[in-house]
Amino acid sequence: MAAVHAELTDGELIERIAAGRRAAFDELYRRYARAVLGLALRRLGDRGRAEDAAQEAFAAIWRSAGSYRRERGTGAAWLYAIARNAIVDGLRRTPEPVAEALEVPSGDAGPPEKAEAAWLAWRVHRALEQLPEHERPVIELAYYGGLSQSEVAEFLHVPLGTVKTRTRSALQRLAGALEGELG
Amino acid sequence: MSGPDFDELVGGDELAPEERERLRKVHDLLLAAGPPPELPAKLWQPPPEKPVSAFPLFPRRRQAALVALVAALALVAFGGGYLAGDRTTGLETNRVVQMFGTEGAVSARASLELFEVDASGNWPMLMTIRDLAPLPAGATYELWLTTGGKPAKLCGVFTVHGGATEVWMNMPWKLKRFDGWIVTRTGSTEPLLAS
Numbered sequence: 001m002a003a004v005h006a007e008l009t010d011g012e013l014i015e016r017i018a019a020g021r022r023a024a025f026d027e028l029y030r031r032y033a034r035a036v037l038g039l040a041l042r043r044l045g046d047r048g049r050a051e052d053a054a055q056e057a058f059a060a061i062w063r064s065a066g067s068y069r070r071e072r073g074t075g076a077a078w079l080y081a082i083a084r085n086a087i088v089d090g091l092r093r094t095p096e097p098v099a100e101a102l103e104v105p106s107g108d109a110g111p112p113e114k115a116e117a118a119w120l121a122w123r124v125h126r127a128l129e130q131l132p133e134h135e136r137p138v139i140e141l142a143y144y145g146g147l148s149q150s151e152v153a154e155f156l157h158v159p160l161g162t163v164k165t166r167t168r169s170a171l172q173r174l175a176g177a178l179e180g181e182l183g
Numbered sequence: 184m185s186g187p188d189f190d191e192l193v194g195g196d197e198l199a200p201e202e203r204e205r206l207r208k209v210h211d212l213l214l215a216a217g218p219p220p221e222l223p224a225k226l227w228q229p230p231p232e233k234p235v236s237a238f239p240l241f242p243r244r245r246q247a248a249l250v251a252l253v254a255a256l257a258l259v260a261f262g263g264g265y266l267a268g269d270r271t272t273g274l275e276t277n278r279v280v281q282m283f284g285t286e287g288a289v290s291a292r293a294s295l296e297l298f299e300v301d302a303s304g305n306w307p308m309l310m311t312i313r314d315l316a317p318l319p320a321g322a323t324y325e326l327w328l329t330t331g332g333k334p335a336k337l338c339g340v341f342t343v344h345g346g347a348t349e350v351w352m353n354m355p356w357k358l359k360r361f362d363g364w365i366v367t368r369t370g371s372t373e374p375l376l377a378s
Contacts, residue, residue, distance in 0.1 A: 007292070007294065007313075008311070008347075009347075012311075012347060023276060025229060026229050029229035030229075033222055033226055033229070034219040034220055034221075034222060035219065037219075037220045037222065037226065038219050038220050041220055047223075051223055051225065051226060054226060055226070055230065058229065058230060059230065062230075117215070120212065120215060120216055121215075121216040121217060123216075124212050124213060124215075124216035125216060125219040128219060129219075139213070140218070142186075142187045142192065143186050143187060143213045143214065143218070144217075144218035148187070148191070149187075149191060149192070164192075164194055167192050167193070168192075168193055168194065168206075171192070171193065171206045171209050171210070172202075172206065174209045174212075174213070175205050175206060175208070175209045178209060178212060
């Protein structure tokens with residue numbers, strides 16, 4: 001089922017969701033679940049509320065898919081706006097004290113900088129989801145797991161050379177996916 | 184956020200300076216973005232059903248009138264909508280066939296999603312075609328089931344507009360009798376896309 005949608009762009013998936021296509025929604029969820037949760041965590045701080053907000057964000061995506069117009073921008077940008085608005089709406093409904101985002105300590109950045117950081121994280125997390133299954137763990141373990149290349153090799157039970165090859169390949173793929181951010 | 188040593192990651196000097204700089208920027212972006220969160224068990228699967236808005240779109244006092252209006256519209260829509268056909272909802276995917284461009288259309292590709300056979304014995308199908316060249320006015324492409332790689336049963340005729348095109352089709356043939364799918368230009372048997 002996912003195979004047919006894996007090659008579709010985000011925008012094409014959204015258009016299919018607007019037509020009621022469940023499989024398209026599942027594929028979009030696979031691509032964006034962690035990015036949406038990351039955005040909610042960044043905004044809300046509290047994990048429980050962020051998880052609820054992420055679910056509400058995907059509900060909003062279902063409801064709003066018909067408003068997407070590909071000529072107005074990318075699917076990623078549309079999704080970001082819908083998810084962010086859903087998260088903010090959730091915040092307004094349950095105005096509990098808001099923790100500052102872990103990555104953006106209080107006072108270090110104003111709203112524009114926070115927005116830019118959130119958008120950047122959104123793009124990077126989405127790009128990570130695009131990596132092949134055998135490359136993504138190599139990057140995540142090295143960057144976010146604190147493992148050396150040798151430790152990654154040991155952890156994944158693959159030769160060190162394979163880890164190095166996969167790492168470079170993954171970075172090159174990410175460079176392609178993040179072309180607009182590399183300026 | 185501290186991260187891995189970039190030079191250790193990308194290795195020695197075999198990278199061109201420009202490529203090295205490009206990967207260095209990716210390295211910096213990964214660190215700036217921080218880790219994506221792991222999904223908790225309750226988010227492993229997408230919501231099971233299309234969710235209903237948690238918030239009323241209309242004030243409560245208008246809801247009764249709205250319900251009546253929706254009911255009336257539903258009655259009207261049932262007739263017209265039935266005739267027009269709900270082409271998407273309620274269809275279960277049976278299988279997906281990937282098709283790839285041949286020498287005649289190297290960059291083209293397509294996916295053919297077959298839904299469960301309907302009550303009349305037909306296969307509803309959604310074909311998504313990408314990067315197949317648009318044809319002059321009046322010219323068309325055809326989707327065929329093949330036996331021995333040769334066109335055997337015509338399943339649909341379509342045109343494309345460039346980029347990605349979605350075409351809904353319907354065909355009654357029993358798939359067991361065939362060994363593949365091809366797309367040809369009408370009047371030709373040369374496959375431009377093949378499964």
